[in-house]
Amino acid sequence: MEHGDDAIAVSRGHDGVPGDLRNIEQWDGWPARLDAVVHLAALNPARGEAAASDDAALMAANVSATKALAEAAARRGVRRFVYASTNLVHPLTTEPFDESAPEKPQNAYAASKLAGETAMWQGLEGSSTEGVVLRLPPVYGPGGRGGVAALLRVSSLPIPLPLAAPSASRSLLSIANAVEALTLAVTAPGAAGGTFLVCDGEPWSLGEMVAFARQEMGRSPRLFSLPTHTLARLASLAGRRKQYEHVFGSLVVDDAAFRGAAGWHPPETTEDGLRRMLRDLHLKRRGKRR
Numbered sequence: 001m002e003h004g005d006d007a008i009a010v011s012r013g014h015d016g017v018p019g020d021l022r023n024i025e026q027w028d029g030w031p032a033r034l035d036a037v038v039h040l041a042a043l044n045p046a047r048g049e050a051a052a053s054d055d056a057a058l059m060a061a062n063v064s065a066t067k068a069l070a071e072a073a074a075r076r077g078v079r080r081f082v083y084a085s086t087n088l089v090h091p092l093t094t095e096p097f098d099e100s101a102p103e104k105p106q107n108a109y110a111a112s113k114l115a116g117e118t119a120m121w122q123g124l125e126g127s128s129t130e131g132v133v134l135r136l137p138p139v140y141g142p143g144g145r146g147g148v149a150a151l152l153r154v155s156s157l158p159i160p161l162p163l164a165a166p167s168a169s170r171s172l173l174s175i176a177n178a179v180e181a182l183t184l185a186v187t188a189p190g191a192a193g194g195t196f197l198v199c200d201g202e203p204w205s206l207g208e209m210v211a212f213a214r215q216e217m218g219r220s221p222r223l224f225s226l227p228t229h230t231l232a233r234l235a236s237l238a239g240r241r242k243q244y245e246h247v248f249g250s251l252v253v254d255d256a257a258f259r260g261a262a263g264w265h266p267p268e269t270t271e272d273g274l275r276r277m278l279r280d281l282h283l284k285r286r287g288k289r290r
Contacts, residue, residue: 012041021065024072036080036186037073039066044109058112066116070123080130081120082185087135087197089114092249099195099257130192132185137199137253141175141273142280151206152281155213163207164223171199171253174273177266188262196258200270203252216278
């Protein structure tokens, strides 16, 4: 790794690792010396998939498996256990929020991740292993999926979009910044025992992301204004009110606590992160046309 550490990438169902992490104790590949575990594995279905509403599957993968892995790490004397959670454990809000904000998971996945946080602390209880929780916003970059990737794909279409008026602002996190944040969560003494929100920095609105993407493509933004109350009314008439709120609601985090505890300074700007993702999407489109 860049910081001089040896990292082992463990993937469920590969190289003898159980496909179900609830059985992680059966794995005989644990290194003799292990300083930290960064737990990224999760069941995170795409919106609309059946698994997205399968509470039992989500709780098994994101809660029971997390506790089993934390317990296994604690038994082996691992110094620190870092759990990647989500900022979706907090509700949509028009104002920036920090870690003291109410916890009201936005969907079943977020509820399972919040329960996973509790499971991690339970698994480490009574041990010398330090825990850290990072509540991540949408992570974007090459190979990424989700809302940012979908928005950038829509941006490539030659159609005007009703996003010129002030719209939802979202905190984001590039893949490069996520890696750096997770590394700091492992190494920073001040992060031990904490639960933190983290992001690139200033939030971006949907319109700003579309305009930036189209300008990078050499196109005009082609945005027009449609009042948000009009969009909300149309969504309600179409039976899509919840989907509207998810897309057009704001979710802006204040990550001052992590900046102070870990000395967090994102190494990559949002502009550079979006440029890398746009290049990746462009290469994929070219590959499909061949």
